Amino acid sequence: MEPVLDLAAFVSASPTPYHAVAESVRRLSAAGFTEQVETQDWDDTPGGRYLVRDGTVLAWFTGGHGVRRAPLRIFAAHTDSPTLKVKPRPDTGVAGWRQVGVEVYGGALWNSWLDRDLGLAGRLALYDGSVVPVNVARPLLRVPQLAIHLDREVNQGLKLDPQRHLLPIWGLGAAREGDLLEFLASETGVDASQIAAHDLVVHDLTPPARIGRDEELFAAPRLDNQLSLHAGVTALIAASRENVPTTPVLVGFDHEEIGSDSATGAGGPLLERLLTHLAGGAEGRDPVFAAARALSCDVSHAAHPNYLERHDPSHLCVPNGGPLLKVNANQRYATDAPGAAAWRRACRDAAVPSQVFVSRNNIPCGSTVGPILSTRLGIRTVDVGVPILSMHSARELCGADDPGHLATAATAYLTDPA
Structure with missing residues (x-):
């Protein structure tokens, strides 16, 4: 399947981090990977393994060389995306509208x-300790904008109060506590009285699509960072299909969009525990970590034709120019010259075009899991992306060729022992 169409299927199956992890596991299992509980x-033993904790997934492959004799090559991304999350007591409304x-x-x-x-999608946690996935993938909610007749100055500057103006409507009538959970219980076939808690977010229902005159662009929700x-x-x-001289490792962290400080975020211990085990334990890990390399992969900014003054000239x-190397003098990205050279070598060996991103001096850039990993683990890390x-919109846009370019270059990076 064409890479961008495969990405479309991946995104459509993954309205939340939990679903993104499940879709990743489905694909890994189909490729012969087995779960490490x-x-x-x-x-x-040689082969592919994966480990799941909530919205985070780790996976790795060890060949016949054994886990402690091959250099570690790590690909780090994140599973979460900006959205609207349902509050613990969700049932509200006024003036005959039911809202969430x-x-x-x-x-x-x-x-x-x-x-x-x-x-609406996410998970329900039951009193018996089990967790039930939820995905209502049909029109259920809507956040209505105020008509221009009632705000004649809206086109001179829209101002939203997130407490008042972002409440979705989902019906008519008086708000009643328990309505939403009763609805979700009926959708999932569980007893509403057994629902103890929930993690639920809204998601845009417009399907991913190739767009443009020549369909050279790709629009979809959650490209940051499911791409x-x-x-x-x-x-x-x-x-994993090659007799590679490395031990390639994948991690998809949750909670990057809110700072990564959680048990399943990049600031937590999961990746360090895995890499320490693969290195043969804490006492022998220093030389293994010193020889390891990590690729921190997150989307970046294409030059916006309507706001070109916001970019370094x-x-x-540009879209379809290949994945880009992210550089920041203040280490908001973890890239240094040796790391950049390793990434450029991977792109050259994979015959993939590449670009370089640097922010304007007067517009600070964001950050990624890269600086967190390099600081926590002491492993050379390079930041890249599409x-x-x-x-951070509900729907984002990239070049249709770039997802395939990134996967090809990442494969070369994960299998490079140099």
């Missing part, structure tokens, strides 16, 4: 969620 003894209480997750572009048909996660899964599976990145427009 976190509470059980490690399986160090939400709070903003991450740095979402609030206006991009207005006037869209939205679904990168998809590339990492694809690259790891490709690497010498580092304009250029997109509308970052």
Whole structure:
């Protein structure tokens, strides 16, 4: 299947981090990977393994060389995206409208969620300790914008109060506590009285699509950062089909969009525990970590034709120009010269075009899991990604060729022993 169409299928199956992990596991399992249960003894026989904790997935492949004799090559992405998350007591409403209480997750572009048909997805935690996935993938919710007749100055500057103006409507009538959970119980076939808690977010229902005169562009929700996660899964599976001289590792972290400080975020211990085991334990890990390399992969900014003054004129990145190397003098990206050379070598060996991204001096860039990993682990890390427009919108845009370019270059990086 064409890489961008495969990405479309991946995104459509993954409205939340939990679903993105499940789709990654489905693909890894189909490729012969088996689960490493976190509470059980490690399986160090050759082959592919994956480990899941909530919205985070780790996967790795060891060949006949053994886990401790091959250099570690790590691909790190994240599974979460900016969105609206349902509050613990969600049932609210006024003036005959039933609404759902939400709070903003991450740095979402609030206006991009207005006037869209939205679904609801996530998970229900039951009193017996089990977890039930949820995905209502049909028009259920809508955040209505105020008519221009009632705000004549709206086109001179839209101002939204997230507490008042981002509440979705989902019906008519008086709000009644328990309505939403009763609805979700009927959707999932569970007893509403057994639902103890939930993690639920809204998601845009417009399907991914190739667009443009020549269909050279690709629009979809959650490209930040499911585009990168998809590339990492694809690259790891490709690497597992070769007799590679490395131990390739994939990690998709949750909670990057809110700072990564959680048990399943990049600031948590999961990746360090795995890499320490693969290195043969804490006492012998220093030389293994010193020889390891990590690729921190997250989307970046394409040059916006309507706001070109917001970009550095010498580092304009364009769709279908290939994945880009991210550089920042203040280490908001972890890239250094040796790491950049390793990435450029991977792109050269894979015959993939590449670009370089640097922010303007007067517009600070964001950051990624890269600086967190390099600081926590002391492993040389390079930041890369695909250029997109509308970052953190409910729907984003990239070049249709770039997802395939990224997966191809990532495969070369994961299998490079130099």
